[in-house]
Amino acid sequence: MKSEQAIKSKLEEILGLKPGAAELETPPDKAMGDYAFPCFKLAKQFRKAPNLIAAELAEKLSESGLSAQAAGGYVNFRLDRTAFAKDVLEAYEQAGASYGASSEGQGRAVCVDYSSINIAKPFHIGHFRTTVIGHSLCRIYAKLGYKPVGINHLGDYGTQFGKLIVAYKRYGDRDAIEQNPMIELMKIYVRFHEEAEKDKSLEDEAREWFRKIEDGDEEAQSLFEWFKDMTLREVKRVYDDLDIEFDYYTGESFYNDKMAPVIGELREKGLLELNDGASVVDLAEYNMPPCLILKADGASLYATRDLAAAIYRKETFDFAKSLYVVAYQQDLHFKQVFKVLELIGREWAKDMEHVSFGMVSLEDAALSTRKGNVVLLVDVMKKAVEKAMAIIEEKSPGLADKETAARRVGVGALVFDTLSSNRIKDISFSWDRALNFDGETGPYCQYTHARACSVLAKAEWFPNRNAAFDKRADCHPPLHESPNNTVGADGNLPVKTDIGDNLSDDEAFELLRLIEEFPGAIKEAARKNEPFIITRFALDIAKAFNKFYYEHRIMDDDESIRTARLRLTAATRGVLAEALRLIGLYAPEKM
RNA sequence: GCGCCUGUAGCUCAGUCGGAUAGAGCAACGGCCUUCUAAGCCGUGGGCCAGGGGUUCGAAUCCCUUCAGGCGCGCCA
DSSP states (O other): OOOHHHHHHHHHHHHTOOTTOOOOBOOSSGGGOSEEEEOTTHHHHHTSOHHHHHHHHHHHHHHTTOOEEEETTEEEEOOOHHHHHHHHHHHHHHHGGGTTOOOTTTTOEEEEEOOOOBTTSOOBHHHHHHHHHHHHHHHHHHHTTOEEEEEOOOBOOSHHHHHHHHHHHHHOOHHHHHHSHHHHHHHHHHHHHHHHHHOTHHHHHHHHHHHHHHHTOHHHHHHHHHHHHHHHHHHHHHHHHHTOOOSBOOOGGGGGGGSHHHHHHHHHTTOEEEETTEEEEOOGGGTOOOEEEEOTTSOBOHHHHHHHHHHHHHHHHOOSEEEEEEEGGGHHHHHHHHHHHHHTTOGGGGGEEEEEEOOEEETTEEOBTTTTBOOBHHHHHHHHHHHHHHHHHHHOTTOSSHHHHHHHHHHHHHHHHHTSSOTTSOEEEOHHHHTOOSSSSHHHHHHHHHHHHHHHHHTTOOTTOSHHHHHTTTSBOOGGGSOTTSOOTTSOOOSSOOOTTTTOSHHHHHHHHHHHHHHHHHHHHHHHTOTHHHHHHHHHHHHHHHHHHHHSOSSOSSHHHHHHHHHHHHHHHHHHHHHHHHTTOOBOSOO
């Protein structure tokens, strides 16, 4: 029996079930078989004990040449591993760069609103989650044939900037701020809040300055632009290290002149009602508090801006999906916004999704810029890279371009750590965990990749070995830049060798099974908007490879064994590199 | 008060559509480098799946309920 699908079809045929009805499971112990079919549900239908059904089924299946065995109420199957190995490797080698890719997106846009930093606020570890989740989703959707549109919805609007100007004019030192913008701006911002406790007039002053920004006052405007420039300059360094590029930096202020139509439409459709002077959309019918659209003084609010932004994005990109990678504190806000869109007849409201995630806390205290209780991302990155460098100096002193390797491994550890549990879970930031390079970590996966590369290099099997490759020898590029189905760029290596039963051992089989599962894992990650599925996959395949590597000598003296194992190594390496790329990690060739 | 989310090993977390004996990593302890990278591999110990009821042949998983924690609930974003 070659594949899971073939087993299912046969079962359905014998039992007279409709296609797709038979579900297979994986037995708890490999010795039992590769797939299992539980017969308990059939007991009622056939009025027979499950173990009897299993026994009869196993007999019938065996008659038709399958390796089926009854065990209690289960029928266990063993695959024809030789044929399976051939199928999986050929599928991979044929697809090459596009293995796991699909065209289901048909080039349609998926808007991903993520990272969305605040101007003049430091990039702290709390922002890291939205940044890496959003980035990974962009790559996953691109893999499935969508066109991701990465939007950094800047927090560039609000009285906070009035406060900052007041703080700057009172306590700011231009040179100090130029030297170390985010830290210094944070300091004066914190000081503003301390002083404002004592002197309420500061708040009024701040509101006045904010009004001046909006009115286009020259001094206010230029100060604001200065804050914005410094923030973007600093944050782009972080994005460079993470290999992130945004398509748009259209922030909140971008929608200032785009809210009138939607407000008008709400009013026209009779959805807007006055309540204590404010204009709201009542959502009691949907078990939600009212959605505030306009303040009593007529000013717009957060929701107003998001409604305008949603409509703008639909009109501009005609998205298939529009995602908001924002912490779960805003669950209600997005529910309200989506509902209001539905109420004004935007049927595409169903295509919007709040990709919410848990809070990041610091030693049991919430992160708060205002209180100055932050861990800056640049500091964490710096420490991680230093640690990676120290390990490289110790273990691979001869490595070329150690700086790049250290940066990729150090940053990779942080990204991987952030993507290594379900989005919804809260995270308590821990230096120990973030800087751990052992066990289920990014460096572990990267190390495994480098190990595989090392074997392939030794066999002179490295894909695409050429001058360009040598220049970037520190770090392997994504799979799509380096299709490794071109095994033997030297042109003298056999690709279509007969695998025979050289890959029928448990360790090779586990790897083949994972390679086969990769395309499904990508789809599931997209369906759930959960990059963690890919993180888990990367760990699984890395573990399986290390086990394989330990149990079997890849560079065996026997040529047919060696070739088969090298093909498996090449495929594993390619899939692992691609999995890492999908969650935003580089896969170094050496480390 | 109301709503949403979370609760699995000392710690951090997996656990698919309800399936066989609940799995990893960290930390602790003990093994494995003259063979392809030891950032690795193997082993040992560690569990009332928060508690209680129910549905089911079968529940960590579904339903009800209690408890604990987090978040949100009109003029911030």
